[in-house]
Amino acid sequence: MKVEYINPFIEASxxxxxxxxxMKPTIGKVFVKNNSYNGDGVVIFIGLTGKINxxxxxxxxxxxxLNIASAMMGGMPxxxxxxxxxxxxxxxxxxxxxxxASIFYKNGxxxxxxxxxxxxxxxxxxxxxxxxxxxIPLNFQGGESLxxxxxxxxx
Amino acid sequence: MKVEYINPFIEASxxxxxxxxxMKPTIGKVFVKNNSYNGDGVVIFIGLTGKINxxxxxxxxxxxxLNIASAMMGGMPxxxxxxxxxxxxxxxxxxxxxxxASIFYKNGxxxxxxxxxxxxxxxxxxxxxxxxxxxIPLNFQGGESLxxxxxxxxx
Numbered sequence: 001m002k003v004e005y006i007n008p009f010i011e012a013s014x015x016x017x018x019x020x021x022x023m024k025p026t027i028g029k030v031f032v033k034n035n036s037y038n039g040d041g042v043v044i045f046i047g048l049t050g051k052i053n054x055x056x057x058x059x060x061x062x063x064x065x066l067n068i069a070s071a072m073m074g075g076m077p078x079x080x081x082x083x084x085x086x087x088x089x090x091x092x093x094x095x096x097x098x099x100x101a102s103i104f105y106k107n108g109x110x111x112x113x114x115x116x117x118x119x120x121x122x123x124x125x126x127x128x129x130x131x132x133x134x135x136i137p138l139n140f141q142g143g144e145s146l147x148x149x150x151x152x153x154x155x
Numbered sequence: 156m157k158v159e160y161i162n163p164f165i166e167a168s169x170x171x172x173x174x175x176x177x178m179k180p181t182i183g184k185v186f187v188k189n190n191s192y193n194g195d196g197v198v199i200f201i202g203l204t205g206k207i208n209x210x211x212x213x214x215x216x217x218x219x220x221l222n223i224a225s226a227m228m229g230g231m232p233x234x235x236x237x238x239x240x241x242x243x244x245x246x247x248x249x250x251x252x253x254x255x256a257s258i259f260y261k262n263g264x265x266x267x268x269x270x271x272x273x274x275x276x277x278x279x280x281x282x283x284x285x286x287x288x289x290x291i292p293l294n295f296q297g298g299e300s301l302x303x304x305x306x307x308x309x310x
Contacts, residue, residue, distance in 0.1 A: 045200060045210075045272070046202070047201070047202020047203075047204070047210065047269035048202070048269060049202070049204040049205075049267035049268070049269055050204075050267070053267075053269060053270060054269060054270060055200075055202065055269055055270065055272055057272075083282075086282055087284065090282075090284045091284075094284075112204035112205070112208075112267065113204070114202035114203060114204055114208060114209060114210055114269070115208060115209060115210065115283065115284050115286055115306075115308065116284050117200075117210055117212075117281055117282065117283045117284065117306075118281070118282040118284070119274070119279065119280070119281050119282075120278075120279075120280045121276040121277060121278050121279035121280060122276060122277040122278050123275075123276050123277050124274065124275075124276035124279070125274070125275045125276060126272055126273070126274050127238075127241055127245075127272065127273040127274075128270065128272045129242065129245045129246075129249075129270050129271050129272065129273070131270055151270075151272075153270065
């Protein structure tokens with residue numbers, strides 16, 4: 001795991017979440033995952049190409065997704081994960097990854113990102129192939145976490 | 156929907172599936188999807204960047220996935236969607252998209268692809284954002300289909 005490949009994700013996520021939601025999550029212990037994602041939560045999927053080829057999976061509980069969507073919409077109550085709240089969460093992921101790509105670019109590393117896809121379901125299992133997965137946990141007040149899983153190979 | 160953006164996916168998928176499995180699916184009616192993917196099947200997810208920015212979702216039943224994995228492994232019986240059979244299906248998707256990217260390249264359209272991710276679960280709902288989705292159904296003998304959903308925006 002190269003620190004210079006992980007730090008931009010951390011820096012961008014803290015910055016974007018703070019700006020868009022006014023929430024101040026803290027970074028938990030970053031670790032290498034051997035297992036794939038398993039869960040019933042909300043998953044946002046974004047692909048990476050360029051110097052770093054892989055995928056980013058942001059996963060969080062439905063409850064935290066609703067709280068974040070509400071905060072992004074100026075505190076408007078959000079009680080259901082409908083098209084509008086999914087769109088808000090997707091836009092958050094898009095902004096985090098766009099900001100991450102800008103930081104990489106400043107560091108001389110060119111990456112491109114795909115548009116986000118929002119995934120919900122039960123017993124979701126995601127198996128990335130041909131890559132190592134680094135998990136960056138963002139811990140929110142109240143004990144909930146948003147995990148950013150970065151699966152990549154270096155080109 | 157631009158035909159020149161869809162034909163490479165059709166050409167590549169027929170070619171790769173025929174070569175790797177000896178199966179001869181036929182192309183069904185290509186259509187624009189307004190709804191997102193909903194199902195309990197096996198989904199392989201690959202991102203696209205470059206001239207075409209988006210995501211490709213290959214979806215098929217578990218049964219068809221097992222049959223394809225078996226055919227890819229020389230007819231060895233495959234009764235469970237384990238790491239090996241998931242890896243075979245992911246490799247099929249990777250080859251189809253790699254071949255698709257080569258055809259685009261020959262046509263002067265540069266695209267990059269991400270590594271595949273295999274997704275399983277129940278009541279899976281995939282909502283692509285900011286894009287149109289074109290569905291290419293590949294119909295296999297026995298009545299089962301593999302659907303290739305291409306969600307993209309043009310850059």
